[in-house]
Every structure is written in structure tokens, then in C-alpha cells.
Amino acid sequence: MATACLAGPFRPLRWSQIGEDALAKRITLADIALRSGLSVSTVSMVLNDRPGSRIPESTALRVRDIAKELGYAPDRTARGLRTGRSEAFGFISDEVTVTRYASAMVRGLLDAAEDSNYSVLIAETDNQSRRVEAAIRLMRTRRIDGILVGLMRARQIDLPGDIGGLPALIVNGKVDGVVSVLPDEYRAGLDAVHYLVSRGHRRIAFVGRAPEHLDPRVSWTIGRRVAGIDDAMADAGLSFVHEVGGVEWEPELGDHAAAEIFDRRDATAIITANDRIAFGVYRKARERGVEIPFEVSVLSFDDEQLASYMRPQITTMRLPYLEMGRIAAECLLERIGGGGKVAGRLVHEQDEILVPMPLIERDSVATIS
Amino acid sequence: MATACLAGPFRPLRWSQIGEDALAKRITLADIALRSGLSVSTVSMVLNDRPGSRIPESTALRVRDIAKELGYAPDRTARGLRTGRSEAFGFISDEVTVTRYASAMVRGLLDAAEDSNYSVLIAETDNQSRRVEAAIRLMRTRRIDGILVGLMRARQIDLPGDIGGLPALIVNGKVDGVVSVLPDEYRAGLDAVHYLVSRGHRRIAFVGRAPEHLDPRVSWTIGRRVAGIDDAMADAGLSFVHEVGGVEWEPELGDHAAAEIFDRRDATAIITANDRIAFGVYRKARERGVEIPFEVSVLSFDDEQLASYMRPQITTMRLPYLEMGRIAAECLLERIGGGGKVAGRLVHEQDEILVPMPLIERDSVATIS
DNA sequence: TTGTATGCGTTATCAG
């Protein structure tokens, strides 16, 4: 472990003010009951305005006034103990919090939670089932109302821990018997090809096919992405002028593929299975003096961070992590039934919720005649 | 907002098993008291083995056995209500969860929390003081034991919300009167130059100086980074053969600077203020056919994700976000005093905890004679 | 229309 190291003048410093602030007692229903001369239960009724018992507006108003004046906020711990609902849910991820990819997912779910006054408990498991179990156990002792499981790469997994009757969803992944929120990869594949064709391209190359990716335990979505691409090509009466397969979707594959494709001089456009491959294609293009998009167009998938560094800016099908996170949280909240002010109609009793992958139109695809 | 979209066959699906699992009542102290014939308080004493009262090993053992057998886990909600400590702390960040940079910080603090059986409540504020206040308020109603504030870019800020007597630390930033955990930028600047000098470089260029960065509200650390570089240069009796200033530390600055530097042909090494600038330098080098590191060496700062895509791999001073997160959480936990099994000695009553920035030695610096 | 009593699961105090 890294060790902390000191610097600067040694200046004693209060970690926290133990003064009047700390003495500012947390104010409770009792306080406001005292102030109003009413009983605790009356105050509670007013503040939760329960439909059952009608309390005259006059007193209700007074209670609310005092509550506001005192700055009352209900103690969620106590309320949770009483009601059995914590108004918090858990998010367990393999490593999504920490990766280049998908931390937008976290933001999406945080946003949705905030809208409903929910808190989120986050745990990373690094794919160790021991840690998954531990996380779930810990969260249950905190009485979370539901649980979200997030994966960095969309694939099928088994859930080691016992969800045990808790409302649950999986984001960017597949677990038997649990509803998934997934990117709509098939449609994205379709859209990608349609876009290219609509811009006049008919001699298209494809980089990244690999049978290994068809195993659902490896990827639940890549097969659909490729199927979409293939189907759209077939619909357009086209077939690839060249293909370069590859399991490792890294820049090196792009380097290598671009070299081949540039040598053959037969493609006007290249579809790369992801941005990292496209990055390699770009690199090779710069080396060879091949001008994108004038000599060759590039269309890619993912729109990861890396894409923002590519010049010309790359046109790519965006993985909608932000929306997936938000939608997953909204579904969960609605399922929990806790005042989740859900914007639109949300889908239930469906085993997959597919979120569209928008085409981010930038500068790497030229129109040809 | 994106709308969810359906696909696949409509197959009714249980969101959760309402069967035996859900009926598996949460087991409490009472259950285990019943089974053991002892009282709830005795069981509690045993399970928390309080020093006050000695309970014979025989009964203690029996209690523990039953507890294990039943799979007892204390209800943190109830315990929290009683003790006033939730064994959870809050993490409030401007946008650190979601950026390319610093999500490692989150992992670090999650790791530390897990070691102490703490949970962490995360909120993003997007730099809106309204949201900061709301987050703090919400967290306080959950009785968090302490609070961590994280910033994406290390700078001085004011904390809008009322921390009110809660133990607090700020990670990668500065708030008046609050202890900071920061990267040791001055030393990193020193080390960077020393490294270059030790490899024989004496004609060094620097890209990225800007007076604007010296404002603590803009950056609390860049000044130190540059000061370290300058001091080390002076110590070595050197001055930069060329400098290209720039406020925007983006690839374009690197492009531009590299063009200048390559034209002059007077530097054997370039220090770029961050990786994004270095990325631009690389791009220009590839365009010009300049070979790194043989014709010119590049030394950079940050080691952000982008760095992993650069070929040859770049030598850079790593921003130790993971360690900063872990150390901050450990300090906070120790301050809270809650069973935080802290590995090493941690520093207190110090207004800054500086975490070393390691030199990640890769392939962009050549040794010259 | 409002107050009383009870319980959520723990921990803590204090008798026995």
C-alpha cells in the first residue's frame, strides 16, 4: 500500500469544528411537537400528510412552519427501521466505476436516484464472487430496497450472492431470470450500414469479426452488433469487399487491418468494430498519408473517451451508458414503488430493455457519388 | 431523456422471487436468544464481546454457533439508530465519478471502506452548490459518520453545504480549514527533470506554462508541478532551450509546440505538462516521421487513460488517484475511530497529505551520451 | 381532530 507522506509546515488543524455546530442537536419530531404543543404523532401525520386522518389546515400550516423554521429533516435511519424501507438501493459492479468505459452509467443512476431522493450504495467486486456475496450481504443489512448489478462488458454471468427477493436489474449484462438493460446493438449495426449506404458507399470493409465473441459468456451483445451489420449489408445487396478478423479489439488490429485495406485500394469505407480499432486505422492513415475521410471513410462503434482525441473527429455509434444507468435506476425505483417520479412510461415484465445507440455524426465519413 | 425501447418476445418475467426467499425472515437477536434460551441482551453482549461483562466461554461459544448457523447479521439500521453511528461515509464529488481522469479515486476509497466494513454513499454535484448542499443534507439524515469531498481538478473551493461538525477530508482539492489529500506535484516536477538529466539530456524543451494556472482557484497544484520542474532545472544549471506556453492543455497545443520544436532542432527532450499535450506531440511526430525517442524524448505528466494508447508507450509521472482515494478514506476512518484497520501510520493534524507521484518508466525517453 | 401505546432491532444501564 502506498504510504502517506507529509509536507508543509506542521500546523495543528481542527479536523472538524467541535463547537456550536456539533452541539446543534439534530432536531426531531419531538422538538417540533414540543414547540407546537401538539403530540409527536400529530406532527408526524401532518408532515407525511397521510390521507387517513384530516387535520385542519390551520394546525397543519403551523406545524409545517415550525418544521421549516427549525430546519427539520426526518431521520432516515429511524424511518427506515420503522417502515422497513431505507430509500436507498445498491449498485454492484465488476469494475464499471473505475474504467474508461462506463462510468457514465454511474452518473445516470445517480441522477435518477437524486430525483427520487434515493441514496445509492456502491460496491466494486472486481469479478470476485466472494466480494459480490459480501457486498450483497452488507447491503442487505442496510436494508436496501433494491439492487442494480452493472457490468463493464455486456455478457452473461451468474450472480453468486443471494438477491433473495429484492427487486433487481442488471445493467449492461445478462443474468438468468433478471431483467436486463442493454444497448440496442442489432439496430445500431443496421443503422451503421444504412448510414454508409445512404452516403453512397458500396465498397465497404469490416474489421473485427471473431467467432469467439459469439459465446454469450464472452459477450451478450457483439453477436447482435455484427448480425445487424450483416443483415443490413445483405438487405442492400452488398457484401464486404474485404474483412479483417480479430479477437483483440485494440489499436494494433486497426494498424494491421488498415495496412491491408490501404494496400488493396478497394474500399471507400471501413467499419471498425470499436473505437480502439479505429484509432489504429487512424494512426496508420496518418503514417501513410491517407486522408480520412477523403480517401477512405471510417465508421465506428462505442464513442468511448478515446474517440474525442481523434482527428478528424470520428463518426461512431455511441454506447448509451448514461441513459442505461438512468433507465435502470428508474425502472428499479418504479418497481420498488417508492415515489420514483418516472418521466416516461417504463417497461415492465420484459426481460430486456433495449436502449438506442445514437449515431454520432462527425467528420470521418464522406459522401461519395 | 432517452426512452426505453422494447424488443424480444414478450415473456412475462418475475422481477424477483416472492417465494420462500422473501419469506426467509430477517433473523434478529431475538431469534437467536430464543434458540439459546438466553436473553437478547446477553446475546448482544456476546456477539459484540464487550469488555465490561465476562460471559463464560461455554455459553459464548454456543451463542456464536447458533448465530453462525442461523446466518445472523446485525441490522445496521437498528444499530445505527441506537449508536448514532451508521458505519457509512459520504463521498461528494464534482464529477470525478464520471470522468476519464479520476475514477480510480473512487475505487481506492471503496477498497478502504470495504476493509473496514463501511459503506459509502456517493453523490455527484456537477459543481452546483445547490446540489452540494442537498447531498450533504441528505447524507446527514442518513447519519453518515464522515464525509469526503473529491474534485476532478485540484483547486481551491468553498464548501457550500454545512459540514457541521462531521469529520471531513478533501481529496484532490483545497478547502479552507479542511485537511487535503493531494498529489506531491512539486516532487514530481523535481523527479521528472532529474530523470531526464540522469539520462543525459541537457537540451530540454517545456510545453504548457501559463500564468493563469497559478491562481489557486484555477489550480492548487500546477504551480507546484512547474515550480518543481524549474527548481530542478536551476539546480542542474540548465535552462530550457525552448518553451511553448499554453493554457489549454489539449492535443492541439502539442501539435503546435512539436512543430516549433522540431523546426528548431535544438531539443533532445520535451517535457509536456500533461499527457494530452504529449499526445499532440506524438501525432505531429508521426506526421513528420520524427522517431520517438530516438530523435527526441518525451516526458509527461498524469498517466491518464489516453497514455495507454500511445506508441511508443509514454514515460510519465502518474497522478496517484487510487492511492489518494484509499489514503483519504483511511484517514477519515481513523478519524472517525471506527475499527478502521489502518495498515500503516497515518498522519493527522496536518493540513496536507501529499501522495507521491511515481515515475512510470516506459519507452519515450532515450539515454543519450 | 388529536393523543396514546406499541414496535422496528440494537445497545446500554443497572439491578439481581
Place this chain on the structure above:
DNA sequence: CTGATAACGCATACAA
């Protein structure tokens, strides 16, 4: 050594 009993802050069924 152990067990009532109270309290944490809130919600709710029921009584007044």
C-alpha cells in the same frame, strides 16, 4: 454472570 428495562426517532393502529 445474566436479564429486565429503557431509549434511539419514527410511523401507525387504535382509543379518546
